Amino acid sequence: MAGVLLWVVCPKGNATALLSLIPRSGKHKRCRVHQKVKFSTGVSAISSAVANPARSSEEKVYDVVLKQAALVKEQRGKKPLDLGTSTETDGFTDWDLLNEAYDRCGEVCAEYAKTFYLGTLLMTPERRRAVWAIYVWCRRTDELVDGPNASHITPRALDRWEKRLDDLFEGRPYDMLDAALSDTVSKYPVDIQPFKDMIEGMRLDLRKSRYMNFDELYLYCYYVAGTVGLMSVPVMGIAPESKASVESVYNAALALGIANQLTNILRDVGEDARRGRIYLPQDELARFGLSDDDIFRGQVTDKWRNFMKDQIKRARMFFDEAEKGVSELNAASRWPVWASLLLYRQILDAIEENDYNNFSKRAYVGKVKKFASLPVAYGRALMGTSKLF
Numbered sequence: 001m002a003g004v005l006l007w008v009v010c011p012k013g014n015a016t017a018l019l020s021l022i023p024r025s026g027k028h029k030r031c032r033v034h035q036k037v038k039f040s041t042g043v044s045a046i047s048s049a050v051a052n053p054a055r056s057s058e059e060k061v062y063d064v065v066l067k068q069a070a071l072v073k074e075q076r077g078k079k080p081l082d083l084g085t086s087t088e089t090d091g092f093t094d095w096d097l098l099n100e101a102y103d104r105c106g107e108v109c110a111e112y113a114k115t116f117y118l119g120t121l122l123m124t125p126e127r128r129r130a131v132w133a134i135y136v137w138c139r140r141t142d143e144l145v146d147g148p149n150a151s152h153i154t155p156r157a158l159d160r161w162e163k164r165l166d167d168l169f170e171g172r173p174y175d176m177l178d179a180a181l182s183d184t185v186s187k188y189p190v191d192i193q194p195f196k197d198m199i200e201g202m203r204l205d206l207r208k209s210r211y212m213n214f215d216e217l218y219l220y221c222y223y224v225a226g227t228v229g230l231m232s233v234p235v236m237g238i239a240p241e242s243k244a245s246v247e248s249v250y251n252a253a254l255a256l257g258i259a260n261q262l263t264n265i266l267r268d269v270g271e272d273a274r275r276g277r278i279y280l281p282q283d284e285l286a287r288f289g290l291s292d293d294d295i296f297r298g299q300v301t302d303k304w305r306n307f308m309k310d311q312i313k314r315a316r317m318f319f320d321e322a323e324k325g326v327s328e329l330n331a332a333s334r335w336p337v338w339a340s341l342l343l344y345r346q347i348l349d350a351i352e353e354n355d356y357n358n359f360s361k362r363a364y365v366g367k368v369k370k371f372a373s374l375p376v377a378y379g380r381a382l383m384g385t386s387k388l389f
């Protein structure tokens with residue numbers, strides 16, 4: 001896109017960084033690798049992660065899942081959401097400006113994620129624009145560490161971005177794109193925690209370039225991608241006829257974020273290595289007789305193929321876990337989710353088709369396959385809620 005320029009206005013007006021949402025090139029990767037998906041295991045009431053550092057990342061993240069699910073349940077017990085339409089006037093909101101802000105979010109979304117944008121067009125107008133607003137905030141947050149100004153981003157800049165997030169959640173947006181999100185979070189039971197956690201993921205990217213094991217990687221993937229699932233469910237909505245527990249739907253949403261990020265990491269091994277980053281778990285590399293040097297050398301050996309097979313298997317398990325939840329979403333929200341799931345999942349097939357050369361060959365899903373997936377996604381979206389899990 002020729003350049004959607006977004007201003008990151010720092011509080012106190014002492015610093016203003018231009019955040020340019022331009023190319024999707026040369027960026028970091030994020031993701032993780034593991035043993036067995038065990039989301040649905042009931043995790044007992046958990047105290048603070050700091051008080052008990054022995055808890056696994058999955059347990060810590062599950063706390064957040066429970067909290068998000070509780071919020072949605074609370075909302076379900078209340079009267080239906082008042083999604084004031086843009087034609088109302090209440091004397092306080094400038095509806096024209098707000099509509100313009102949402103339209104702008106839609107434009108950014110269309111520019112960066114065309115297929116996903118098309119999918120959102122099937123959603124109700126209120127939900128669609130709320131998803132756009134969340135998308136734009138996520139994209140801007142990622143651009144802070146991956147965009148053209150990434151080299152100027154410091155932990156303090158991320159602190160300012162977080163302060164700005166607090167403000168927008170309290171109804172004090174800094175610019176029009178924030179205003180759209182501010183409006184969204186006032187209408188849907190969206191909690192601030194996943195947003196803060198995504199910023200935490202960006203902090204991690206500033207200070208960490210190796211992951212010792214899957215537990216560390218899992219936490220990173222939750223921060224940068226699992227959070228997206230948790231942010232999205234309250235807006236996409238759970239089907240009123242769904243018999244699934246709210247927690248299980250949130251677990252599926254979390255799994256989709258994790259699966260996507262794992263896939264991202266596997267696709268971008270070479271690109272990340274050229275930036276000095278290795279997201280693959282060090283202990284698993286060692287188990288396959290591989291080291292950082294093998295990654296930097298970028299030779300596709302049998303050791304590498306075997307390692308990759310294992311990683312791909314795990315990513316697919318997360319996709320499988322995610323699939324269980326899609327049908328539980330509101331009917332109109334299912335199509336974009338199925339579309340994104342099927343498309344992302346195929347990147348794993350593409351890595352296999354490239355004979356696991358993810359050092360110098362980018363795995364991608366061609367246009368034909370992409371378009372063929374859309375009716376499949378649509379067909380799946382039409383199938384009603386089914387699974388009690």
Ligand SMILES: CC(C)=CCC/C(C)=C/CC/C(C)=C/CC/C(C)=C/[C@@H]1[C@@H](COP(=O)(O)OP(=O)(O)O)[C@]1(C)CC/C=C(\C)CC/C=C(\C)CCC=C(C)C
Pocket residue numbers: 027028029030116131134135136138139142146224225226228229230232233249250252253254256257260261264322323325326329336337340
């Ligand atoms: C029950 C059920 C399954 C519900 C569905 C829940 C749901 C909608 C989950 C969405 C999961 C999703 C799309 C996660 C995003 C994962 C992702 C790709 C994260 C990327 C992070 C950084 O990665 P990196 O820098 O390594 O990669 P790039 O090269 O930069 O791509 C992100 C870029 C973080 C920022 C995330 C976004 C911009 C996406 C935000 C998307 C939405 C808010 C809409 C999600 C909705 C749908 C339908 C996909």
Ligand SMILES: [Mn+2]
Pocket residue numbers: 027028142143146
């Ligand atoms: Mn990125």
